[in-house]
Each structure stands twice: as structure tokens, then as C-alpha cells.
Amino acid sequence: MPTKDQTLVTLREAHLGPMRFMNILSVFELGIVDLMRKQPNQRFTAEQLGAAVGATPDAIYQLLLLPVKDGLIALDERTGEYTLDGLAQLGDEDFARVLPWMNMIKVVCLRQLYYLTDSIRAGEVVGLQKLFGLTGTFYEATLGNDELRSAWGSMMDAVTEFIDPWFFDNVEVGAGQKVLDLAGNTGLGAILTYRHKGVENLQVTCFDFPEKEAEALANFEAAGLAGHCSFIGGDVFKGVPKGFDLVLIKHFLDMFDRDNVLKILRAVAGALEPGGQVYILVPIYPEDIRESSSVDFFPSYFLGCTMAQGGPQKVSTYSAWLEEAGFEVTRAVTQDHATMPADMVPVHGIICGTRKA
């Protein structure tokens, strides 16, 4: 058992979290990091930085205390001049990955988190209603809110760009197979499936709400794949279309609680013939959660900011649920942490099941 002092330090670190987050992000937002990256050999006083970014030197001094302590920015105490420290080690591709995450947390989460407890009690995302007058889940509600949608979309693009190639490397598709991309939105997953798996006579169908059909068909046309990709409109909780050999469920099951996940998996099992296959791609928790940074992020993200339910599970849990729904789990792959950038929080898993006879 941790000591009293260790426990008090844990609580202190928790309460410092929001303060640290916006302090660090504000150093980027003000343009201080950009300025220093553009002139890497220049040394800047608080006066010079303040004049350049529209802040007082006093505010610059205060705001850079934490980045200096954290080794992001260096301060020469003798001259009062700042230069990049650890941040000098990062490249454009790192900032292009880290900053959309920080901005997403600021825009989507920071204010909504205030209502986390209310959202858990109500079973709906109270912050969406209180702050933005929106109802439904985050994904439904933000179709009409540019700020939220673009902050979330930029983060998600950074994730899928990294994850999808790895997913398709691990999916086996045979010649002539019929593939269903469940909850496939406006068809991007279907297009990627075809492109990554150039097998003969491959047919990929995107299944999602009927209102997505027009955009999906336009996307297939634009990709030159109208002959290989098609769309079926429907609602996964009301029925899954039959006649497919392989069902892909990407970035979807983690949005739901156990009962809903089982409903979806059972509907998929019911639509497949024995021997038919399902691949699920989900963020997962490691079996030993003490090794995880995901448990720091996802519970308050799903419960307070997006769905008021859901969250990743361990591979062992998803596997058990697949078995319970009528599948035999044939393969489970987890992203190798060593191949991921050190800042990345979600660790994904792919679990493959075969419909039992």
C-alpha cells in the first residue's frame, strides 16, 4: 500500500494537471516555440519574446517557468535569455502529431470535463448541452459545430494515419471475398481496404446510416472505385446485412458499454455463415493497467466528453466478448509500444474471430 505522503503527492499531481496542460499549450499558442524554432541560434529575453508575441515580459517569465523546469525550454539564469531545450529535439512531424492532440483536449475536453460527474450520472454528455447547446453523442452533435469537429478531426486524422496501414497489414483478404466495413462512415475505410488489399474481384461494402450514402458514393466515384465499393444504409443495432465473408469493425466498439458491444457482435455473428470472419480494431488497455497511459485518458474522454459510455477494454475482455457472441478468436495483435512515438496514448489491438458452427 502506498504511504500517506505518496498518496498526497498523487492527489497533488492530479490537481496540478489542468494548470500544467494549459501553461504548456499556451507557450505554443502564443507563438513562442515557432519563433524560437525559426531562429534556433538566437537567444531571447523575456522582453524580446513578450514584444514579439504580444505579452508582458512579466507574463513571459511566469509562463516559461514550467517549460524550463520540464526541460522543454532552457533559461540562462545569468543573462535571462531563453533558448529551446528538449523541444529542439523535435521535428515538424512530431509537432504535427502532438499539437492536434493538445488542441483536441483543450477544445473538446477541458470545459466539458467540468460536467464529468453529471454526465456519468445522467448517462449523457451534459457538457455538450451546457456549453454548446448540443444533444446526442459527441459524434452526432458536432456535425454542426466547426470548432469541435475540426479539433477532433485533426487529432483523429493523426491517429488513423498511423493506425490504418498497420491494421490492413494484419488483415487477410482472399480473392473474390465480400467484405463489409461496419459503421464505415462515408466510405474511407472501404476505399483503404481495396487499396491495401489489391486481390482479384474484391468487393467492399460500407454499412452506415442511410444519410451517409450520397457522400460515400461520391467518394467511391472520386477514388475511381465505384465498381468495387458499394454502400448499404442501415443501423447496426437494428440488423447487419448478410452475404459477406469478412466484417471489419474499426474504431467503433470502444464507443459502447458491454451490453451494446455484445449486441453488435451477436448481430454480426448472426449475419455471417459459419467460418465467416470478423476483424475488430480498437484502442485497448494492456492486461496490466499499471503499464498504461490510456487509462489516464480514455475514461474521462468517453464518459465526460463524447459518449457518456464506452471506453477501451483489455484484449482478454474483447476476446471473451467475441467468444460469448459466437466467435472463435483466432488471432490477437497488439501495437508494439516500441514502434510508437513516445507521446502517443492510444495503443490499438486487432482481434480476429471466426464464426462458430
Add this chain to the structure above:
Amino acid sequence: MPTKDQTLVTLREAHLGPMRFMNILSVFELGIVDLMRKQPNQRFTAEQLGAAVGATPDAIYQLLLLPVKDGLIALDERTGEYTLDGLAQLGDEDFARVLPWMNMIKVVCLRQLYYLTDSIRAGEVVGLQKLFGLTGTFYEATLGNDELRSAWGSMMDAVTEFIDPWFFDNVEVGAGQKVLDLAGNTGLGAILTYRHKGVENLQVTCFDFPEKEAEALANFEAAGLAGHCSFIGGDVFKGVPKGFDLVLIKHFLDMFDRDNVLKILRAVAGALEPGGQVYILVPIYPEDIRESSSVDFFPSYFLGCTMAQGGPQKVSTYSAWLEEAGFEVTRAVTQDHATMPADMVPVHGIICGTRKA
């Protein structure tokens, strides 16, 4: 220089901060900790906890992942039952200190931090206006906002209860001296001065805005100290009353940038005779900021949530400013970290100066 991976981990930890904070706080807000503290020998499943606090077992499972990882709550993986872990080590007095801090950060800071960069650029607390329609500094604005004032007041009570006895232990007041409590609000500091320093013929005067006079006088009356405590109305930036031997400046200078601190100190020096004394009580940063938790908290608190200026300084900085304003620094005392609860962020300093001839 930190490595690239260390730098990316620093940024990851920063962005996880708000998520962790509300996850942990919500476990308290839902009543989970109270429930477990009341029945310390009971083991609870997610179903039982959910039923007791009005949440789904799925939400309880997700929400308790982080407290389990952090050693606050224990989970028996075999039975799925939760008990207190490190939190069992804390007593009522710990929760009475920690929870007002967490609540203050939620209520005062979490939403306002969204506007930190705007506040720094504007030189005013943009969040007060955007979120609450309030103008001025936090301390002025929240006189009319119960939620903000009470969240802040509960935290401040926990701080002053801890700090003020230590401050008065370190102040030397002679018989018959006249003491001015600068920016003394509604007289509590004057009352405490008299009570802690029962020297003969002590006269303590509270100096603050005239609109505080009636409440201050009522407080003196209620404390039975109307004969020893008095009030002078005014504005420290327009002039400091003369005729005092000793001026106390408590919890005040940290609210201002350098130029304003110097204005205040020069006004105090101008009002004192040579040999007159000033004692300042302020949160301070250690000379080596890498040892500090205060730099994690105060910059975004002052710049984004309360004043849009100010913040603690090092003792060496305050000492230099006192010298610059016409004082000789005769003594500087810093709170001993070893005597403070491990969760406490502000470290206070007392700096004593004598008006130079």
C-alpha cells in the same frame, strides 16, 4: 538536454493532466470514496458501487482504472472487488485540505484555462467575461458570484489556517507599536495580529477600500477588539497612510507584476519613518525552480484565472525589489517543506525590511 523521447513524454504527461484531474475528482464527487471510507472492511464490486452512486457498472469500471493504477484504490482482479488503497491512509483533516483545492481548480480554473492565451494577450481575465459575464479581476468580480467565491474561499481558508500562525510566529511587534495591515480586507488580519501579539497598547489598523469599512468595524466589534483595531479607507496605489511603525503586507504582492509591486513598496517606504518596518508574506518560488511544484500551478492560475498578471517570485527577487524601494532586508524566512503536508503546493516566504534613512 532531454532526449527526444523524454521531451515527447513530457508533452504527453502535460496533455493527460486535465483528463486525470477530473477522473480522480469525479471518484470523490460521485461519493465512491465516502462510501468506502464509511465501510472500510467492505469489498465492493463495480455493480454495487454503481448502484450506490447512480452510475453504470461499466462507468465505474472505467473510472476506477486510473485510481487503481495510481494506488489510490485497490482492485482484486480475481473477484472484481474494490477497496481503498492509499486513500485509506488519509484522515478527515487530509480530505478537508485536499478536496477544497481540487474543487477550486475545477470551479475556478478548469473552464477559464481555455482562455489562458487570450487572457495573456489581453492583459485581462478573458474567461471571467466569456464564461460568467464578469469584468475586473477575479477578486473583484466574484463578490457577486457564489459558486466562484465559495470554491475559492474554501481553498483560501485551508491555506491561511495553515500559514497565518506561522506568519505571526515570525513577526516581532513591540509594546505600544502602531501596525498597519495593508490591503487588510475586512479586518481579519488585524484581529489575528492583535490576538497573536498580545503586547501592551498594540494598535492595529486595517487599510483597504472604503467599502470594506462597515464590515471591518463590525468584525472588530464582534471580536471585542473595537478599542484596539481600526480601519482607514483608501487605495494603496493612490497613497499609504503615515504614522505607523510596522506595515504588514499579506497575500497581496503576488497579485501584481513588478512595476506594481514596486509602486506599492515605494508607497509604503514613503509612508514610514527611517527605521520603520515592513513584513511581506507571499507565496514564493524556490531559488532552484526545478524543486518547485508552485511553478506548475501559479502562472496559469494568476495569468488565466484571477489577475491576468502577477505570480510568486523568488525570495531573492522580492528582496531585490524591497532594496530598490528603499528598504534594507533584515530577514527572510521560507516555509520548511518538511513541515508541510505533501500535497500542499504554495510555499510561503516572509521577508522583513527596514526603511533606510
